[in-house]
Each structure stands twice: as structure tokens, then as C-alpha cells.
Amino acid sequence: MNVEEISANLYDFVIDWSPTLVKAIVTLIIGFWIIKKIVSFAQTIMYKRELDESLVKFLSSIFSIGLKVMLLFTVVGMFGVSTTSFLAIFSALMVGIGMALNGSLGHLASGVMLMIFKPFKVGDLVDLNGSVGTVEAINAFNTTLATLDNKRIIIGNTTVTSNTITNISGQGTVGVDMTFGIGYDDDIDKARSVIQEVIDRCPHILKEPSAMIKVSQLNDSSVDFLIRPWCNSEHYWDVYFFMNEEVKKAFDNQGVGIPYPTVEMKTSAN
Numbered sequence: 306m307n308v309e310e311i312s313a314n315l316y317d318f319v320i321d322w323s324p325t326l327v328k329a330i331v332t333l334i335i336g337f338w339i340i341k342k343i344v345s346f347a348q349t350i351m352y353k354r355e356l357d358e359s360l361v362k363f364l365s366s367i368f369s370i371g372l373k374v375m376l377l378f379t380v381v382g383m384f385g386v387s388t389t390s391f392l393a394i395f396s397a398l399m400v401g402i403g404m405a406l407n408g409s410l411g412h413l414a415s416g417v418m419l420m421i422f423k424p425f426k427v428g429d430l431v432d433l434n435g436s437v438g439t440v441e442a443i444n445a446f447n448t449t450l451a452t453l454d455n456k457r458i459i460i461g462n463t464t465v466t467s468n469t470i471t472n473i474s475g476q477g478t479v480g481v482d483m484t485f486g487i488g489y490d491d492d493i494d495k496a497r498s499v500i501q502e503v504i505d506r507c508p509h510i511l512k513e514p515s516a517m518i519k520v521s522q523l524n525d526s527s528v529d530f531l532i533r534p535w536c537n538s539e540h541y542w543d544v545y546f547f548m549n550e551e552v553k554k555a556f557d558n559q560g561v562g563i564p565y566p567t568v569e570m571k572t573s574a575n
Contacts, residue, residue: 329380336376344369358427363420366445412446415462419443425472430479430541432471433460453542474538478511481534481544485552486527488562493520493528496561500532503551509540527564 344365351361420443425431429440431450436458438450448465450458473479487496497518504516514535521531536544556563 329383332380340372362442412462415466416445424470430474433465434468478535479538479541483532484529486529488564491561499555499559503555504534507547509536509543510534
């Protein structure tokens with residue numbers, strides 16, 4: 306076969322399949338647009354039925370994937386490929402991909418477990434395998450956290466379910482544990498009174514349950530107070546930062562010392 310015959314065959318192929326190719330491209334563009342609208346409409350319905358936001362986002366993700374696979378079948382059928390044959394090839398391909406991406410299927414299964422058992426939901430402050438942040442989304446394959454410093458952490462769902470999950474704010478109210486140390490020469494009752502006064506001034510700390518202020522440890526150079534004020538979960542960091550700053554200021558004003566490590570230098574005479 307010479308160059309002229311190849312060019313002629315290529316020209317005939319382009320002429321024959323150009324309309325189908327254009328239809329396929331248009332179908333894909335319109336199809337993806339319609340799928341986006343359908344998924345958005347489905348989300349609106351689910352929100353109106355007051356479904357949990359985590360479940361809404363998870364179901365939307367699965368729904369979107371299913372519709373896109375159906376669209377792919379439709380486009381392939383436009384080229385004269387038998388849907389049954391393509392489905393068999395697609396199934397075999399999925400099995401191969403599934404074996405290669407065994408971890409991804411594990412993430413999907415873990416995502417389903419998170420939806421069923423609901424150890425946390427969107428908006429909760431959590432500690433997932435050492436990563437602390439607010440849950441933004443629970444997707445089919447991963448969970449997204451937003452940290453206090455505006456970082457986004459994406460964690461595979463298998464990692465989430467195979468490690469300890471600490472839901473800091475899932476109960477609605479949360480205790481904010483902090484430790485403050487004073488010197489051995491300082492008055493314990495005075496220090497407790499100063500801490501209580503700061504707690505009373507914080508607008509986010511709840512009256513009930515009452516805050517705990519206890520001497521927790523006698524260290525080498527300090528007497529440590531463990532305090533646990535309670536607040537609504539969304540004010541956790543507000544309370545944490547307020548107490549650290551205001552207790553330091555109050556101790557300074559009231560003459561209560563906060564010990565710090567010192568190094569004693571020794572010299573030897575020759």
C-alpha cells in the first residue's frame with residue numbers, strides 16, 4: 306500500500322466518522338452539563354429532606370460517578386460498538402483496575418463504613434491520625450479537613466477507619482484542657498482565684514458544667530494546675546487562646562510567678 310492509498314483511506318475514514326465524532330463530543334459536553342445539573346438538583350432535594358450533609362456529599366459523589374459511566378456507555382454505542390460487548394470488556398477492565406487499585410477500593414469501602422457508623426460529620430472538629438481540623442467533606446475515597454491555619458488536609462478513608470478517631474466537638478460541648486504552672490513560693494488559693502476570675506470573664510465559657518481547676522502535679526520547679534472550662538464546640542479555639550493570654554496577663558498583674566527552666570552554670574577552680 307503506497308502513500309496515496311493510505312491518504313485516500315485516511316480521508317475516507319475521516320469523512321465517514323467525522324459526523325459521529327462530532328456527535329460524540331457534543332454528547333459528552335452536553336451530558337456532563339446535564340449530569341452536573343442533575344446532581345445539583347438531587348443535592349437540593351436531599352438538603353430539603355434534612356439529610357446529614359456528610360451523607361448528601363457522599364451520595365452525590367457516587368451518583369455523579371454512576372451517571373458519567375452511563376454517559377460513557379452511550380457515547381461508545383454511537384461508534385457502533387455493542388453495549389453488551391463493551392460492558393463485558395469494561396467489566397474485565399474494572400476487575401483488572403480493581404486488582405491494581407486495591408487500596409482505592411478499600412478507601413471506597415471505608416467511606417461506606419463512615420457513612421453507616423457516622424463517627425463524625427461535616428463541621429465536626431476532629432483528630433484523625435494526628436491531623437486536627439474541621440471536617441469539610443466525606444467523599445467516596447477520602448475525607449477532607451480544614452485546619453485552623455487555612456490548610457486543607459486530604460486523608461484516605463482507609464487511613465481514617467484504621468486509626469484512632471477523636472471527635473473533639475461531636476458531643477456539642479467540649480472541655481478545653483490546659484495546664485498552668487506557678488512557683489512553689491506562690492499562693493495556690495490566690496492562683497486558683499485568679500484563674501477563676503479569667504474564666505468568669507470569658508464570654509464563650511459555659512456556666513454549666515462548671516470549670517475544673519485542680520492542682521494536677523508537683524513538678525521539680527512548678528506547681529501545675531489542670532483546668533477544664535467547657536464551651537460549645539465551635540468556640541473551642543476561642544476559649545483556648547483567650548485563656549492562655551488572659552491567664553498570663555492576670556498572673557503578671559497579681560504577682561503570681563510562672564516558673565521557667567533555668568540552667569545553673571558551675572565552674573571548677575584549677
